[in-house]
Amino acid sequence: MSKVKLQDIAIKAGVSMMTVSRVMNNDPKVGAKTREKVSKIANEMHYKPNIAARHLASSRSYFIGLVCEYANYSYVSKFLVGALRKCRTSGYHIILDEATSHREKTIATIKDLIYVTKVDGLILLPPISNIPEVVDLLVSENIDFVRIAPDINLTASHYICIDDYQAAFEVTEKLILNGHKRIAHIIGSPSQGASRMRYQGYLDALRSNQLMIPPEYIEQGDFTYKSGLDAAKRLLELTNKPDAIFAANDEMAAAVVSVAHMKHLDVPEDVSIVGFDDTELATTIWPNISTVTQPLEEMAELAIDILTTPKTPSPPKKPKMSSMRHVLEYQLQLRDSSKNNVNLT
Template identity: 55%
Template sequence: MADPKRARIQDVAEQAGVSMMTVSRVLNQDKKVSDKTREKVMAVVEQLNYRPNVSARRLASTKSFFLGLLYDNPSDSYISQFLLAALKKCRALGYHLVVDEAHTDIDKTIESVKQLIDVTQVDGMILLPPMCDNEQVLDVLTKAQVPFVRITPDTKLNRSPYICMDDYQAAFDVTEHLINQGHSKIAHIIGDTKQGVSRLRYQGYLDALRSNKIITPPEYIEQGSFTYQSGMKAAIKLLSLDDKPTAIFAANDDMAAAVISIAQKQGINIPSELSVVGFDDTQLATIVWPNISTVKQPINEMAELAITLLASGQYNDLSNVKSLDLRHILDFELIERESSSTNKNN
């Protein structure tokens, strides 16, 4: 409990019988250290529970040990979760995270990114959607030679390492899950056309139907825009059809929640008369009743991986990196909750 006086690099050096510089090299993954020395030093590091002083490090080195995060929509719980995971990982790796919100005015955003580069001198940037597809932002970072990682980008995939999940496969799986539960009248509410994931999810839905030889009428496809209200409109149309679907796959949770609300208003029981599945596993999915079956994005893993990639410096020079090595696909997870169940209408 008493103050155990945090160990310094000198303490480690003395204890290990080497110079401070050697310890520094070990800690910075410098190749020019013999395995024997490395092990010896690491042992002492463990023993003294030595953690480098970030400030001293930053002051002395050319690296800033700052990473930047550019996000867009502050009210989304997605941001919150991503941010917390990123902060945690940064701390573990001795980095600091500087968080910046994109302006509606793109010029201001660019200015802000330039500040991060010039003043804060970030070692790398993380771009969240939809900023990750903004050409201007990409250009500024590329020109300044600041490495960056993009999260679920939609376009220009060769311009940086990026992290995503397989939206197509998830949509395929979730649709097939409904099929396996005995549903064949499965409708889909498409997401915002401006976002690439909408297309992927739609395609996954279509292919799952096709591969199970299920034919659905065109009225079962509604265009939404990821908002609750667009979900309501779509639900009203779908539930007024003569031949109602027994399951609805909405491209996100907000729209799924809207479907549930409309169905309940019409006295349609969920899930016995209608199964509803969403996408994203946002907070909303567990707030409404019944809870929404959905697809969970691996947000925490995405955040951790993004920080790890930037901290490793492995993408500081992209010229020798193959296109395929830029892509990092993480696993999603199907989450079954109360809004979906086996079809009891047959």
Template identity: 55%
Template sequence: MADLKRARIKDVAEQAGVSMMTVSRVLNQDAKVSPKTRDKVMAVVEKMGYRPNVSARRLASGKSFFLGLLYDNPSDAYISQFLLSALHSSRNAGYHLIVEKANDQIDKTITSVKELIEVTQVDGMILLPPLCDNQAIIDVLTHAAIPFVRVAPDTQLALSPYICMDDYQASFELTEMLIKQGHKKIAHIIGDTKQGVSRLRYQGYLDALRSNQIVVPPEYVEQGSFTYQSGMNAGQNLLSLADRPTAIFAANDDMAAAVISIAQVKGLDIPNDVAIVGFDDTQVAKIVWPNISTVRQPIDEMAQMAISILASTKFEKLNDVSVSELRHVLDFQIIERGSSQLISAK
């Protein structure tokens, strides 16, 4: 086992065949270090179990090596997956992640943000939806000159670096998958109205129906809020219709799992009586039965990229970057599982 107490930056430099300055630049995410050198140094760091002296790093760099993450998302599965990945990534980057849940009262949330800035002295902030579009929070960070990265914002896309996926296209393709399986009576449960992705997913669903000349009645669309309970309420309404849908597309996995539970209570066979699909591919999609067909949103990659962007310091001066460089779009994947299948025309 590596001796954590005795491993020094000098030892890492000698083992990697580079200077101590190069090791320091690698640990501080300096973009000018070549990938080959970075990989070589990090391999030695891991092998020797080296951990930099935090106090020394702070004195030398003028940074706190604390990052803040602010969330107010009703989906527990989404938040859990994002936080775990962000915590792991921040540790690998040599940072500590401070996680704060937003308060129902915006004034108290603003106070928490100011404490992160003034007391904890965070080097940067990650804003998850819907807080990524909260103007009051954005104003506080901008005024304090704190770099921030937003995940899935809906407005002011030239304001900061942001990370997203094509929610519209993913929903379009997921709905088309159901259509190709023979479904025409496809219902949708809309997500949280405070999040722009809900509108994009709903629009993708509508456009997929229209492009295939499919018209569904208004009662096939239910308003949810990305929570399990809202999925149960919507599922109860949809599956109680006299002419119930043969497929239901819930805008996230939490709501899809809830619809599955309602269907099972009603004695319906999934997917033969009703197919159910979700969105995100969180852990819940793999633990309910049948497993949920869904869109794999790159949640882990989004968290990793958010940490990487802040650690790189590239976007500390936005005047030096183009608008196109602020946008980071990650790929999605349609995942077919047991909750949907090919059917004959119904």
């Protein structure tokens, strides 16, 4: 099966290769009649550009780097599926690269993506999205990038998030409305702003319902199952146990489920448990975990849209905050790990 080249289209259309190239790249400098004729022929002949040739001849590689920390595999997996699907339809390839907690290695990884692989843009997942050195490097090298749920340098790049504060407020308020009076929280990783927003949303929901928050009801986790185990043990050993525990992600919530079962507590009769993210894990254990659905696949698609949309050649100007901030909708997902009043779900 021999691949169709630009030249084949040019010959058939009776125009130069450069005109075909202009049509394929949506260059405005092509007449409507020519454009239509070339497009038709290209479609009929199933023309697909050779990306190596494009890369060599131009300033674009058609690669998008996705940099993540694989410890949070459940979150990453879901994002990745969305990213792959989107790239399939837009002629880009995802180059997935793993960052580590070792900051210098992460910088080296990013440099490799910029200088060797020559990605057209980068998507940074948390916690990479919050490393100042990374952000500074990308800005100084004028690399296009999108961050997911960042909490620093919010004008440095486009970013995509959900309203973590509002989601946490609502899910906590839902617990309150469903009769819970002693609600504990396991805070996520301190290096992530989402952790603080979720915590603040939790606090404010309790305050606005005039509920007390005993200090021993607040535990610090780091989004890992292990940190969730430790936190849950302390919470479920209290004399005055919480009747609900809101953990900042599904993995820590799963750990709370585990500890509750170890202590022969009934979930949700003795303690309701709520997570965050709605990863596969939330529905791979019993009881299925109530959580907040982050539209990770949509976020991935949007990130790729942003990076693959041609930039209008306008004078460099401080971009409006509002045009760089993309807040997507979350959903409360109430399942069997929490007591939910049937009338309100």
